[in-house]
Amino acid sequence: MYVAKPTKQQLEWHEMELGVIIHYCLDIYRPDLLKEAGDWYKTDMVRTAIAPSTIHPTKLDPEQWVRSAWELGAKYAVLVTNHCTGFSLWNTKVNDFSISYTDWRGGGGDICREFIDACKKYGLKPGFYYSTGCNGYYNINDNLRWDYKSDYYQEYVKNVEAQVTELWTEYGDLFEIWFDGGIIPVEQGGPNLTPILNKYQSNAICFQGPRDYTHNVRWVGNEDGLAPENCWATTNAGQARYDGTTPDEKAGEGDPDGIYYWPAETDMPNRTHAAFGGGWGWQENEEHLLYTPEQLLDCYIRSVGRNSNLLLGMAISKDGDFQDEEQFKAFGKLIKETFGKPVAVNEGGYCIDLAEKQKINYVVIREDITDGQHIRGFKIMADGECVYESKCVGHKRIVAFENIEAKSIELVVTQNAGDVKLRDIAIY
Known part of the structure; x- marks a missing residue:
């Protein structure tokens, strides 16, 4: 009987068990856009409504973010480098919609660089999230089923390929590369990322990566911190991208006889879904919507304890700091108290x-x-x-x-x- 085997990179990923995903994006400065426009990234509102020059994060400190993850006990950290607004956290040369157009660090700051340096200091393995499917700056939303081979979309594809090349060449080796919602296949008009991955980041784990890439992991099928009771590391899906054609539960379960070794990663915010942006984004006066350490431990047991990894969100404030440190410390302490020393x-x-x-x-x-x-x-x-x-x-x-x-x-x-x-x- 054929049994799919993990790569050594996937085995290392399994050993990490607990990671964080750090969310800092311009939407937290204009929450009214979500209320006014619904899915605002379907419009071109971002270009005119949120100018980088108008934000002033006085406490922005990537080292503080990573230190909080380390205090939790996380072994790896994924930075959301470019979320659905299209705003970049590094000094991209592709457009003028980035952190370098704010007054942070005198206009010369690079969050990605400081994040990488902090990961080295605290011993966490670094990763980068990049949204290919939603980009408010370019008025792109793959959920609208674009004509992906149109001239407009193909110009966007070139920009995507240029930006990920910057990310994958300027910051050293990455442990995990994260594609929210996956990637439109090349034959349908999507970006051709596998050659770039193989050239510059051939050892990186890819969350919902290109279907012809080697070290993929898949989505668990929800953002509740809950893996199915039987969460197989293998699947028979032809690609790691979750495209909505498979029921959530089946996407998470996988298939014990699957020919692809693509284990599931369980992502969840550190604030409940009633909070801003489904819990992923920060807003003031929402501290009461934090998950308790006991609730997080239950999610840990039902994700890490079900053959998955748990990736916990970090909602960064509009001042630029992570204000939920005590939650992370308490959760980390509870994990150690519960599983630190076996009988x-x-x-x-x-x-x-x-x-x-x-x-x-x-x-x-x-x-x-x-x-x-x-x-x-x-x-x-x-x-x-x-x-x-x-x-x-x-x-x-x-x-x-x-x-x-x-x-x-x-x-x-x-x-x-x-x-x-x-x-x-x-x-x-």
Whole structure:
């Protein structure tokens, strides 16, 4: 039986488990545009309504952002370099709609550069988000089903290719490159990004990357911090781009017999969807809409603990600082308190025998996925009694229990595809 295998880059991505995605964009300075125009990026309002020269971020400090991510315990950070307004956080030579046209750092500031430097300082792996599908500056919205081969769209494609070349050549190696909504395929008129990726960032993970790129990961199908109970790292989809033709739940589940190894990444904002921009953007007096540390831990268990990575949003204020530091510190502390020290671990084995009965809060199972996922069904036995049954393990499976006391915990594989290799089983 064929079992799709991860690349070494995808294996490294699995090990990171927790990352952040940092959102700072011009829409936070004109929230009224969303109220007046709905999806404002469908119009050319951005060009005239939000001039870079009119914003004055007095506390903009990318190092503070990255430090907050480090305090959380994140292992990687993705910076939204160009969101749906089309505003660029680096000194792009392609247009005049960028951070260099503000008065930050005297007009010569480069957020991308300072972000990269901060990641090096705090030991986080850096990534860049770039929106190809929505760009208010160029009046582009792929959801409107453009004539992608029109002269206007093809001119936009050239600008996209020029901007990502800047991003992928001027800041060193990137851990993850993020495409929100994916990329229009080349044959339909979309940008030809695979050759640029292979030339300059051939080791980068791509979220919803070009379908002919090697190290792709896919979208989990929602922005709620929730992976499906069985979230397979493989899929049979012909591309990593989520185009709306597959139901959300199926996009997240994947396929255990899939021929493409494209694991799911679970992204969510740090503020609830009732907040500005669905929680991704900052507005004052919305602190009450922050997720609690306990809510975030539940999302962690239902994403990282379901063979996915959790990518948590950071909403940067209009002053340019991240004001939800205490939330991140508390969440990071709660993760350490919950999973920092196991009661017992068996590396490579299937059973844990304790000296006496203890309360079991969590059982954590990790499969050796070097050669792919082989466990297709399993049971957890407590003192010989089945207390949980499911299908997918993969990189990590966290199973939460209430009111369970046991002296012995055993993993029983009930279905497999080829030889199973277990990394470990642990009790918390």
